[in-house]
Amino acid sequence: MKTRIPTPLSLIITVVYLVLYSLSATALTKQQRDIPILFIEQKHVETPVLSNIRRTPETSGLDGTQLGINDNNTSGRFTGDNYQLKATLVNDDSEAAAAARAWIKDGNAFIVAKLPAAALLKLSRDEDIAKHAILFNILTKDDALRRSQCRPRLLHTIPSRAMLTDGLAQFLMSKRWKKWLLLRGQRVEDKLFSAALKRSAHRFGANIIEEREWQFNADLRRSAQNEIRLFSQAKDYDVTLIADEIGDIGEYIPYNTWLARPAAGTQGLTPTGWHWSIEQWGAAQLQNRFSDYAKRDMNDIDYAGWLAVRAIGEAVTRSNSIRGDEVYQYLMSDDFQLSAFKGRSLSFRKWNGQLRQPIPLVHPNALISQSPQEGYLHPHSEMDTLGYDRPEVNCAFEASIL
Amino acid sequence: MKNHRSFRIVRASALLSLLGLAIPSMAEQVYISNEKDNTLSVIDLDSLKLISTIAVGQRPRGITFNKDFSQLYICASDSDSVQVMDVKSQEIIANLPSGEDPEQFALHPNNKHLYISNEDNAVVTVVDTEKREVISQIDVGLEPEGMAVSPDGKWVVNTSETSNMLHWIDSGTHKLIDNTLVGQRPRHVEFSDDGKTLWASSEIGGTVSVIDVATRTINREYSFHIPGVYKDKIQPVGITLTHDNRLAFVALGPANHVAVIDIAQQKVIKYLLVGRRVWHLALNSDETRLISSNGISGDVSVIDVKSLAVLKSIKVGRFPWGVAVKP
Structure with a gap:
């Protein structure tokens, strides 16, 4: 000690x-x-x-x-x-x-x-x-x-994670962004955050169209443009939800998605205590x-x-x-x-x-909203x-x- | 078009001068500080129209007149000074030293000492307005805000928003004498005209405390209930009392209402719907009109005191904050 x-x-x-x-x-x-x-x-x-x-x-x-x-x-x-x-x-x-x-x-x-x-x-x-x-x-x-x-x-x-994801879910629902594509890392915390997101989706009426686990190991600084595009390929969603607590890949998901959609969760629009x-x-x-x-x-x-x-x-x-x-x-x-x-x-x-x-609810340079909505x-x-x-x-x- | 309008103005003023005797020489004027515009708005209280906008220092908040209404003091918070405006010429004639981030202040009945709360560094600054110098600084709690001087000039009271206290300062010695613990985030204090009671609002506590000045203890606490408005949104800020101590008006912040308290009956008798996030209040000289500054909607509401009805809202600058009436 x-x-x-x-x-x-x-x-x-x-x-x-x-x-x-x-x-x-x-x-x-x-x-x-x-x-x-x-x-x-x-x-x-x-x-x-x-x-x-x-x-x-x-x-x-x-x-x-x-x-x-x-x-x-x-x-x-x-x-x-x-x-x-x-x-x-x-x-x-x-x-x-x-x-x-x-x-x-x-x-x-x-x-x-x-x-x-x-x-x-x-x-x-x-x-x-x-x-x-x-x-x-x-x-x-x-x-x-x-x-x-x-x-x-x-x-x-x-x-708690549930408070954070509930706060985020209320905001997304108030925007009527109801269809979520959930992208998550492999770590225990990522699974916990993802579980909290699923609970919030159920609670506030959002629909998770699919949950995908990140499997790659490349340094995304070099390959994000290609990898994320494929990883987020889907017919239709309103928003991508990211569960990546340590910031392994999540920082590269906004702007690189298959569809022109906002990103939220542990990166993008993020719920936080302060x-x-x-x-x-x-x-x-x-x-x-x-x-x-x-x-x-x-x-x-x-x-x-x-x-x-x-x-x-x-x-x-x-x-x-x-x-x-x-x-x-x-x-x-x-x-x-x-x-x-x-x-x-x-x-x-x-x-x-x-x-x-x-x-x-924040992005790196501004406060966007505060829940409860x-x-x-x-x-x-x-x-x-x-x-x-x-x-x-x-x-x-x-x-x-x- | 332009000629046409000036002709009408000439005609109107000719008409006014004909009726000159029947009309009081000058209508009362309401001065409003616009926190996020760095301006003051001036409203004519008869016509209820905006008559001028005056550029001042950065982030103007508290405003107050001297006793003969020849000068207006303005807390220019982000300029770290209290400005002195000559009311007649509407020009800033001096910047008083104020300490950092002056937010609110109160003028002593001696018309000389200005007590200023410095929100960022837990002190109250005392400024001599004639010599234009700081004569004392007094340590108070975290984030000093509301400020009032008792009518007899004995007490200066300051609220500290995060220590949740009222600090009692002896104006003779400029020493802190006592502290009264009140509800969360005290914002504003107001003495009754007889000097026997002090009213204090607690923004996050959602209450208004009435304090007995002799014992400096809380006598009574008011809370507020507006149907359809969640209790967390009821956040009392500005308070004003009638001279006869009959009515108290309390601005309820994001609840968008002004509460009217009958002081003898000790109860709220009406809630008046005004603009969004109502902050501060002022009565005119004969107390027929109450004016509220509504921060988010960027306007002021004018209330008829006799009928307790809102007469009109008037657009001013961005984030109106302080209100002061010049007779």
């Missing part, structure tokens, strides 16, 4: 911040309370891909989480709350569990997890951890974690704060990390408690609301711990038209809420 060594820049920022912090704290602030948060990240080896794509920055998630800490501390000047982040890099799920156990042993509760599904399950199934920790998943989109394997005190601020081009509802301020801090654009994992820490901050301020149990009860109560630059107040689903939120109604919240709804979920999550 390794602890991240802070760079000189972040050290300077921290020092400057602490100085500013101590100067601005007035005699009026209440008694100081420390709220430590652990950030666990599991080392991840990027899979080699055929096309030369832009890699996700290594500090994805950590930078967003740290910005959440900074934001909480700006408000904390007035409430006397001081949030601290400890970041840990681990090699596997056993190390992750060990780090979490050590954390709760010190009397702490809050853990922001940039971990794959296996590690999340290991942590949430560990009796001690499950009893004392509150885990925020900011990375893993697996629907199983929200549907059959949800665990008490395991919350998700990153949207994108740098979002500016409405004051989002420009968050984007500015993030790029000032991290010197890059904010992505969906950063946003999920920011959401996790802001959710803790809101619950601490409103419940006026820093105890894990009380904060958790507040997070899951009807009173909890989080304003997060998406034009609606966000809250956690009581049946699986997923944060309900609108889904932006107009007209998709729900008795509780329009945002619950995205992802697995209460009757579709089968897990013992709700029992954890008193």
